[in-house]
Amino acid sequence: MTDSNAILNAFATLIRDKTIVAHEDRASGPLKCGVDLGTANIVLSVLDADNRPVAGATHRSTVVRDGIVVDYIGAVQAVRKLKAELEERLGEPLLQAATAIPPGISPGNAKAIGNVVEAADFQLMEIIDEPSAAARVLKVSDGAVVDVGGGTTGISILKNGKVLDAFDEATGGTHMTLVLAGARGLSFEAAEVAKLDTANERDVFAVVQPVVDKMASIVSGFLVNHDVDDIYVVGGACVFSQFEKVFASQTGKSVHKPAEPLLVTPLGIAMYENNGPEGSLQ
Ligand SMILES: Nc1ncnc2c1ncn2[C@@H]1O[C@H](COP(=O)(O)OP(=O)(O)OP(=O)(O)O)[C@@H](O)[C@H]1O
Ligand SMILES: [Mg+2]
Structure with missing residues (x-):
């Protein structure tokens, strides 16, 4: 777990200090985002192509309850706001993102979670179950x-x-x-x-x-x-x-x-395999 802890600590520092990893210190390739729509917190994670943290932001949430979107418009707005904040910090657009659902959620509710991410102008790359993201x-x-x-x-x-x-x-x-x-x-x-x-x-x-x-x-x-x-x-x-x-x-x-521990699942959501547009869900 030593490796994982170093990455988690680095990610926590980026969020707390509102900083980013500079371009020259990143692996080349598109930035990968993870959107965790939690009951208590929404977290947007940004990783480079080698799954190393680049930026992150978090916001208290009241728009999703136990994997169910209870305020669709509010959820889209919250994700858009986090996205805009990080795009400004990074100086570039964020284009693709994965998201996650708690295990056992119905397909309809999973679709609603995916719709929030797409409505915030992300290309949806994956919907993973939360514990697998943590793993x-x-x-x-x-x-x-x-x-x-x-x-x-x-x-x-x-x-x-x-x-x-x-x-x-x-x-x-x-x-x-x-x-x-x-x-x-x-x-x-x-x-x-x-x-x-x-x-x-x-x-x-x-x-x-x-x-x-x-x-x-x-x-x-x-x-x-x-x-x-x-x-x-x-x-x-x-x-x-x-x-x-x-x-x-x-x-x-x-x-x-x-x-x-708060950041494990959000970070893992962004660690999807990026096989290009033909390999994505689109
Ligand atoms: N330092 C702390 N000590 C105790 N509890 C904490 C601490 N920090 C956060 N929490 C609690 O953790 C919960 C939020 O955890 P987390 O962000 O993992 O949930 P979530 O992903 O938003 O929710 P869910 O996965 O259930 O939809 C809240 O109940 C919050 O009060
Ligand atoms: Mg959670």
Whole structure:
């Protein structure tokens, strides 16, 4: 995971500092974009032809819920805004992009996600399932990838680089915030702020740990039918420093958490094979 962590840290710095990798430091070929339409965040990732990060931007989201577009116009506008922001920073147009869906989403909802990307004037290159996108970044070919996002927890089982089985449960960081809000008598918004304040992490984790236990038991239940030794956790809700320890003790598996868990899936979405227009979905 050392390699992946270096790439994830570099990507996080580009987003935070609003910087780009200069032309002369990139592999030649068209820039590749990934659009992650998450429940909590929309992330636009830009990579060079060798899958190295070039730029990125992220925006809080309310337009998609658990892989379902609930505000189509808002979603298109949000993607267009991120695209325009990065095009300005890069000084060139962004032409092609891939996107992703949580495992288990219906074909109609997957199409809506793809339509958002096309309506934002991207040539749509691929629609991948989110845990497979994460697996590309982590170079995992065998094991379970668990993406604990805002609204959903997706589990994918990989064997020889292929997804054998996948499952999606409607729990994630939003669920943690609701539990914290209930326990402390806070509004959802105030609880979300309290949850993200690292100074509170110990106290917050004590309150939300039952949600993590529940997630781990869902994952364990799913793994009963699979021969898996390693679990790779990604997504914003696994950022808590105790998360992997709790997951490991509940599941009895080796649990690995990369650097910048929020950015793993968004980065992997842009790592599609670029076989030129004839090899694309168009
Ligand atoms: N430092 C942190 N500590 C705890 N939770 C965090 C932290 N940072 C982000 N989160 C939580 O992670 C969630 C967002 O994660 P992520 O961006 O992976 O979700 P998403 O992709 O938008 O949602 P989904 O994949 O479920 O559609 C939110 O609930 C947010 O509160
Ligand atoms: Mg997500």
